[in-house]
Amino acid sequence: MIHGNAHVWHASAGLVARYADGSLAEPDAWSLEKHLEYCPGCAALVSRAVRGTAAGTVLDEVRETVLGAAPAGAARFVAAPALSRRARLLWAAGPAVRGAWLPAVLLVAxxxxxxxxxxxxxxxxxxxxxxxxxVPVAGVALSYGPHADPLYEVAAASPAGGLRLALTRTAAVLAVSLPLLTVAGLLLPASGAPAAAAWLLPGLALTLGTLALASFTGCRTAAGVTAGGWLCAVGVPVSGTPGGEVTTPLTEQLSRCFDGAGAQGAWAAAAVLSAALLTARRPAYDRLLRR
Structure with a gap:
């Protein structure tokens, strides 16, 4: 089926032909599709073989329909093969990083x-x-799901879809929000508030908790639950403070949530438990596209 050594292999002509006519076993087809993500040569062979079948005409029609319906910027992106790998990675990072979420993070800072x-x-x-x-919880909610991506079903059904796609987009969200908000906190006067980096473990735990809960409810509902729970935890004790002064009781409440080895240890444990649940629930992400 393949030739080459154990680490570098390429699809044989017979394998490509069986894939094109639909007779290749499903596990072998998935293995080949995964290989095509990293091998342009084999991808070109498979593309030529598929275009020679009846399915090739249908795929050409679908491609023209998608390009015709896509925004001008998206169509230019798909049509330009010379775009840099960095630009392609940014596009794959998800709607949150490309859309209004990034200006929202900047606005918060x-x-x-x-x-x-x-x-x-x-x-x-x-x-x-x-x-x-x-903030990263909101980014996750805006990055993954049929509400966020017009090509969600196609992406989620690919070998790199499902949980892997969700984690890729979550990593992009965290890579933007964590340093930006932490630097903003460092530049602000402390005024008795916790350290600027004290929110990192809680933010990670809430993000992982959102991903784990999303395997049961979907991303938007999960994000609403975790974000709403956190805002209630820090806001409800403050709302009952007489006199309308909120910053002092808010600072005290955040100190209880963030400061000390006990609080940070609890957030770390929550992050580990959420990651374990997410790992156990991984197959559920393959079914999210039907929700």
Whole structure:
């Protein structure tokens, strides 16, 4: 079926022919499709073979329909084979990184800086730390699912779809939000608030918890539950404070949630448990496209 050594192999002519006519066994077909992600030579062979079958005409029609219905920017992206690998990775990172979520993260960081220095609010870091853990959760909700991606069904059904696609897009969300919000926190006056990096473990735990819960409910519902639970945990005790002063009780509440080895250890345990549940629930991500 294949030739080459155990580490570098290429599809044989017979394997390609059976794949093109639909007679290749499903496990072998999935293995070949996975290989095509990293082997342009074999991908070109398979493409030529499939175009020579009746399915090739249908695929050409589907491609023209997708390109015709896509926004101009997306069509140019698909049609330009010379685009850099970095640009392709950014596109694959998901709608959150490409869309309105990224400006929203910048708005949160800049808004906190404006409150701290322009508005003279002493608890600006506390306000930022209260919001920061739910920012990546929102990014995950906007990155994965039929509501977020017009080609979701196609991507989720591919060998790189399912949980792998969700984790890829989650990593992109975290890579943007974690350093940006942490640096903003470092630049703000402490004013008794927890350290600027104290939210990182809670943010990771909430994100992993969202992914694990999404295997039962879908991403948007899971994000609503985890983000809503966190905001209630930090907001409800503050809302009952007389006099309308919120920054001082918010700072105290965040200190209880973030400060100390016990609190951070609890968040670390929650992250590990969420990761374990997510691993156990991995097959459920292959069924999310039917929800």
């Amino acid at each position: 800049v808004g906190a800086m404006a409150l701290g220095y322009g508005g003279g609010v002493p608890g600006a870091r506390a306000l930022l730390l209260a919001i920061a853990p739910v």
